[in-house]
Amino acid sequence: MAKPNLARLGTLVLAAVVAIATPATITYAQEDNTIIFLAGPSSDPFWGAVQQGFDTATKELGVKTQWSAPQDFNDIVPIYTKMFEAAIARKPAAIVVGNFFPEPTEPLIKQAVADGIPVLVYNSGRTTWKDLGAIGFIGEDPWLMGNAGGKIAVKQGVKNGLCINQIAANPVLEMRCKGYIDAVTEAGGKAKLVTLPSEDIGNSQKVQAAVSAMLMADQTIDGVITLGAAVAVDALESxxxxxDTGRKVDLGTIDLGQVVLEAVRDGQMSYAIDQQPFLQGYLGVLMAHQFVNYRLAPATEINSGPFVIDQSNAAAVLAVGEKFPGSRGAN
Incomplete structure (x- = not known):
């Protein structure tokens, strides 16, 4: 029996559940048939998985795409803004963008739409994409992501939790922390959000020192959740x-990486909450491609997370990563 064409099957399935969503007043006259995908720093393993999905969709669908990403988190807001401005200036077939920093990003989404460029929002911007004129949204529900982690933490006995945010300007990360805090407080405990300087991400010594200082400053903290794989690896050392002193501290994270999955498998971390970034990269290209060619777009946002990984299924997810390197995080 011949193997099915998964790319074509995915296209047909998604097309079967979408609705025409093009305002009649907008005309689309692109000068460049490229789909531009604006991504996060390549130094973060999360974005390796997004790029895997992006690359796979590009190859399977046979479309012309461009991956644009900053190198690290230094000056990320102005750099990401300039990347978006450059993408709009090219008048491409479509732009796939994360609304990570609403203040500079949302006016640019509106500008792109006004210029006749279809914009698909992914990862961040779940509640605002439609009002901005975007064609759709693929990504997590951030409150549910954090809440899922908080509920597991409560089962582990956490009474005083700490949610560590590594990017202060991103409201999605704040909503993740709110979900975690809500779960812990609703169970009778307490929890709070703390923020690390974005420029310190990638500097393991600084992150470990900061987390250690937090744990030493309050000896009653018995639960920690991080919002990214790189920070999770550093927090694990702290x-x-x-x-080692005999104190019990639960640790979990949102987003995956090889070391994170191994730590969950081995019981060093309680959980990892996956928003399936590969899916965001793949469907980001697929949905933009379908709109450009068929004027088809999802009628509602598409949730790619939360998907809970604990000791019961971490080994299976690791096996997927071995077969398709980078698809579930790369650190």
Whole structure:
């Protein structure tokens, strides 16, 4: 029996559940048939998985695409803004963009739409994409992501939780923390959000020192959640040092990486909440491609997370990563 064409099957399935969403007053006259995908820093393993999905869709669909990403988190807001401005100036077939920083990004989404460029929002911007005139949204529900972690933390006995945010300007990360805090407080405990300087992300010594200082400053903290794989790996080292003194501290994270999955498998971390970034990269290209060619777009936002990974299924997810390197995080 011949193997099915998965790319074509995915296209047909998605097309079967979409609705025409093009305002009659907008005309689309692109000068460049490229789909431009604006991504996060390549230094973060999360974006490796997004790029895997992007690359796979590009190859399977046979479309012309461009991946644009900053190198790291330094000056990320102005750099991302300039990337978006450059993309609009090219008048491409479509732009796939994360609304990570609403203040500079949302006016640019409106500008692109006004210029006749279809914009698909992914990852961040779940509640605003439609009002901005975008054709759709693929990504997580951030409150549910954090809340799922908080509920697991509560089962682990957490009474005083800490949610560590690594990008202060991103409201999605704040909503993740709110979900975690809500779960812990509703169970009778307490929790708070703390923010690390974005420029310190990628500097393991600084992150570990900061997390260690937080744990030492309040000896009653018994639960920590991080919002990215790189920070989770650094936080794990700090938590291990505290555990060596006999203190119990639960640790979990949102977003995956190889080291994170191994830590969950081995019981060093309780959980990892996956928003399936590969899916965001793949469907980002697919949905933009369908709109450009068929004027088809989802009628509602598409949730790619939360998907809970704990000790019961971490090994299976690791096996997927071994077969398709980078598809579930790369650190």
């Amino acid at each position: 938590v291990k040092q505290v555990r």
